[in-house]
Each structure stands twice: as structure tokens, then as C-alpha cells.
Amino acid sequence: MIRVKYADTVITIMGRTIAEKILSRASGSPNVVPGDHVFADVDLHRTSPARVLPIFEEEGIEEVWDPSKIVVVNDHGSQESIDEANEKSQARQFVEEQVIEHFYDVGHGIGHEVLPENGHVRPGELIVAADSHSVTYGAFGAAGTGVGKTDIAYISATGQAWLRVPETIRFHVTGEFPEYTSAKDLVLYIAGEYGTDVARYKAIEYTGPAIESLPLDERMVLSNMAIELGGKFGFTPVDSMVTDYVDERTDKPYEPVRADDDVDYEATYHFDASELHPKVSKPHRVGNVVDVDEVTNVELDQVFIGTCTHGKYEDLSRAAAVLDGKEVAPGTRLIITPATREVFTRAAREGLIEIFNEAGATVTNATCGACIGFASGVLGEEEVCLAAQNRNFKGRMGSETSEIYLSSPETAAASAITGRITPPGAV
Amino acid sequence: MMRGTAYVFGDEINTDIITPRGSDYVGADLTDILMSPVRPNFAAEVDEGDIIVAGEHFGSGSSRETAPRAIQEAGISAVVAESFARIYYRNSVNIGLPALTCPGVTEHVSEEDEIEIGLGNGVIQNHTTGRDVEFEPLDDVVQSIYDAGGLFKYYHATK
Numbered sequence A: 001m002i003r004v005k006y007a008d009t010v011i012t013i014m015g016r017t018i019a020e021k022i023l024s025r026a027s028g029s030p031n032v033v034p035g036d037h038v039f040a041d042v043d044l045h046r047t048s049p050a051r052v053l054p055i056f057e058e059e060g061i062e063e064v065w066d067p068s069k070i071v072v073v074n075d076h077g078s079q080e081s082i083d084e085a086n087e088k089s090q091a092r093q094f095v096e097e098q099v100i101e102h103f104y105d106v107g108h109g110i111g112h113e114v115l116p117e118n119g120h121v122r123p124g125e126l127i128v129a130a131d132s133h134s135v136t137y138g139a140f141g142a143a144g145t146g147v148g149k150t151d152i153a154y155i156s157a158t159g160q161a162w163l164r165v166p167e168t169i170r171f172h173v174t175g176e177f178p179e180y181t182s183a184k185d186l187v188l189y190i191a192g193e194y195g196t197d198v199a200r201y202k203a204i205e206y207t208g209p210a211i212e213s214l215p216l217d218e219r220m221v222l223s224n225m226a227i228e229l230g231g232k233f234g235f236t237p238v239d240s241m242v243t244d245y246v247d248e249r250t251d252k253p254y255e256p257v258r259a260d261d262d263v264d265y266e267a268t269y270h271f272d273a274s275e276l277h278p279k280v281s282k283p284h285r286v287g288n289v290v291d292v293d294e295v296t297n298v299e300l301d302q303v304f305i306g307t308c309t310h311g312k313y314e315d316l317s318r319a320a321a322v323l324d325g326k327e328v329a330p331g332t333r334l335i336i337t338p339a340t341r342e343v344f345t346r347a348a349r350e351g352l353i354e355i356f357n358e359a360g361a362t363v364t365n366a367t368c369g370a371c372i373g374f375a376s377g378v379l380g381e382e383e384v385c386l387a388a389q390n391r392n393f394k395g396r397m398g399s400e401t402s403e404i405y406l407s408s409p410e411t412a413a414a415s416a417i418t419g420r421i422t423p424p425g426a427v
Numbered sequence B: 001m002m003r004g005t006a007y008v009f010g011d012e013i014n015t016d017i018i019t020p021r022g023s024d025y026v027g028a029d030l031t032d033i034l035m036s037p038v039r040p041n042f043a044a045e046v047d048e049g050d051i052i053v054a055g056e057h058f059g060s061g062s063s064r065e066t067a068p069r070a071i072q073e074a075g076i077s078a079v080v081a082e083s084f085a086r087i088y089y090r091n092s093v094n095i096g097l098p099a100l101t102c103p104g105v106t107e108h109v110s111e112e113d114e115i116e117i118g119l120g121n122g123v124i125q126n127h128t129t130g131r132d133v134e135f136e137p138l139d140d141v142v143q144s145i146y147d148a149g150g151l152f153k154y155y156h157a158t159k
């Protein structure tokens, strides 16, 4: 809190949130408050050439504003259809013409993990990008958010985005996560209890000892799924775990941004992690959340572990701990898709891939893949899938008549062993 | 000018109502399918400058820009709603189709009223009833994009 004396009146300026501080700096207007709109300079932009090119042509724009601040990732699929292959070629052409050095072609994996792995995500930065799960960068203290195609083209051309300064709500978590529960169970609990619009238009700050105790990969589950709570940004704390990770990957200077102690949050929700149970979202809404024990009669055609939510090393190792020495139930397919090639390499080195293979799982290349019904794991009519991913909208993984349940990787692994939804402690 | 006949719609007019699925393929005539699930041939009724008035959460659903584009192409000059979905709102600003938030508008305006919007003064005049209603003031940034006629017109005007 700052007290300013002005014409004999003392004015109190309350503490400021992470979102307010980052947007103040990026817009050059020091005192922005929630509800203000600003034109902000983005620090990094992930563009989408297939969507930008037609607009560039129509508007007569020849060059991006700064190729060194642009990243292109050829993710989502890995050339599964002709249309998609053509889009990927367009991206390669754009990258060459615009001389964009930060380009990750098919095979590198999912952008939301590829960017931090390669040092493009730094605390305190504003990253506006072409995909809604760009909120994931909040785990590194960066304000990441996704926008639509005109916005993307405009940012690619100018380096600026118009943004509304959001209100901030806080989820403060104490206690310890019980065995077999994790960040996913917390975020599903919040979605079930408070609804998937609890943070609509707003920034989320996750705080408290239980959050600080989580490894980075787990914090990324919370920031990633901020969008499933309606959020514009989703921040977890910046501590030495974050700065060590970033420093290993980039020499560029950055300045972490923390919320002031006396912020007047729009709302603060308190939780005790020790009371969490494994959770499952039922079809076809993320907010349709129940305890895993309530759905143990659901038989599964497929179990999928992967995506920008759960294709990281920590996710795979939690699944491997459950699967070690066990076998996938006959009649159920288990598909595991590492988020990036780096994750794949480490999983192979640490013996995880062997555990998965011996359990009878199919391990695919690093991609979004089955998450959106691309590649291995497209669901047929009336098939039922339990997926460690972020969305279970109707038809997302294939047939409109298929059903998607959501869970943590450990619940997914246990369920693959029995062929029906199963609590992770029960196998 | 933003003056014309008001067409009143209810709550939760989502993007699948505004431009039903399958309409995003290249070359589709967007105005043919505009609002077709709730009001077939709507575009044929519309004269240049007419205004859509709607309830809560107008434009929820898909992030496709086709929804505001179809409305604009039909000749509608603005949409006034009790509230908007976020991505629709951005898309609408970006293409220069005013999306004005006006709590209470559905009580003040009835189907076929003659209304006029003052973008600069924040007032909607209802010439049929003789009563005015105010919409939420526009922020400077949004106002400057509207003044230019959309985000890329703003770009060309300011670069």
C-alpha cells in the first residue's frame, strides 16, 4: 500500500496484482486498474501463419514487426490430413519469408511445453498467442493469454495487443495433497464447486503453501486449466524453482513480478488440499465433476494420457508409478502421448517408456494428437474414453456419440489396468 | 449512421444461432444463414443501419469471427445487448461492428421501434417511445478502434 499526500488529503493506493503490474509496464501506463483497456506491447508472440497470411495479403502487410519476438510451432497434428499438411507447409513458408528463427516443426511437440523448454517464457513477460491454452505460461510468472485471428494478425504486424485489464481472484491453498491426488484434482474440484465461469474475464493467482510445494509440471496443470475456469491469466508463484528452470534455458534478462501483500482481490477462495479426493469430470462439460468413486461402473474403450495439460514428465512418471509391472485390461486401449520430444527422451532414459510398452500401452510421438481427434486415438461411435486432458466437449476426440471423462494421469493409469474408472489407490 | 429499426432477440444467442455450423466454409453467403435457427430469412428483412437488440451473453460459443461478420454484411449497424461473450465482443470490435453493453435495453426497446445510437455520447434514443437509455461508456481504446472502423483500419490510420 502506498500513501500519497495530495492537497492535504491522504490518498491510499492499494496493492497491485500481477496482471495489473505486467499490463502497466507493457502499456506504459503506470496506474492501470481493472476495467481499463490498454494497447500493450507484447514481449513474445506465438503466431499462426495459416490464419495470418490471408489477412496480411488482404491488408497489404508484408513484414512482421519483429521476427525475433515471434515463435511458430507446427503442433496440433503431425500431418494427419492433406489440409493439415498444407497448413504446416504454409507455416514453413511464412517462417522462411519472414526470417523467423524460433521455429519448431512437426515432431517437437506441443507449443505450450515447447516454448518454456526452449527459454521463450520468462517471468514478468506478456505473451499473447494464437491458442487458448497460452495461459499455461502463468506457471512461469508470465501473463499468457490467447486471442482470435484478427488479433493475431494485428499483433504479428505491430507487436501490440489491445487488452482489458482484468480483475484478479485468488485461490489460496493450504495443507498437503494426499497420496494419489494432484493439481488436476484441485482444479476439477474448483470447476465443480464454483463453476467453469468462476474466473470469467479475470486473472487467477494460485497461492499458499500447498501450491508452493508442487513441482513446476504440476503448477502448469493449474495455469493451463485457468482457461477452463474462464480465466484470462493463471499465475502460480515465481520462486527459485521457476527462476532456476528459466535461467538454464535463456540468457535474456527478465524481471519477476509479484503481487503486493495488501492486494484487495476481487475474491479469495480458501482450500485445504488435505481434504481432496481424486475427481472425474463426466461428459460433456468440464464442470460436471464427481468423486471418482461415483463413476466406478463406467467401462472404458480407451484411456488417453497426454496433451498440454498432462503430457509432461511429471504426469508420465505418476502414470508409470501406477502402471509399473501391471497390464492394461483386455478390451481397453491405453494411449500415451508425451508433450514434447524432450519429455519423450527423458521418459525413455528413465525407463518410463519401457513400463508403458510392457503394460501394453501405445506410446506415440509428441503431438496434441488424440486431444482433438487427430492421430492415434480417434474415438468411434459410442466409444467411452477416460482422458488425462483438459476438455471433454462433445465430439472433441472423434464421434459425436462418443463420451469423454476427464481425470488426473494417476486415475487414468489405474483405470486402464481395470478397464473401468478406478481410484488410483485401488490397483 | 446508426439509426434504424430494432430487431429484438432473447438471451443466450450463441454463435451457432447467429451463423449455424457449416457456414464457415470459404465462399458461403453468410447473410443467407444469419439467425436462421430462430428467424429464417432475417437478412432479407434488414435495411442498412438497422440494429439488433439482445439479452444476456450475446455471441457465446465459438471463437469464429464469422458471427459478427455476417451481422455486419447484412447491413446491421450495431448490436446492443444486456451483455456479451468475451470473444464475440473482441471479434466485433476488431471488425468495427459496435457491440454496446446496455443493461436494461430489452425493457426499453421493443421489436420494430425506431432507435438511434450516439456512439460519442453513450445514448440510445428510442424515437418510437420518446425515451432514452444509456449504454456503458466506451473505453478510449475501444472508441478509437470504432472511430477508425475496425482494428486494421485503425492500423492503417495510425501506422
Ligand code: SF4
Binding pocket: A076, A110, A112, A131, A133, A307, A308, A309, A367, A368, A371, A372, A390
Ligand atoms: S494438447 Fe489439446 S488443448 Fe493443448 S494445445 Fe493441443 S489441442 Fe489444444
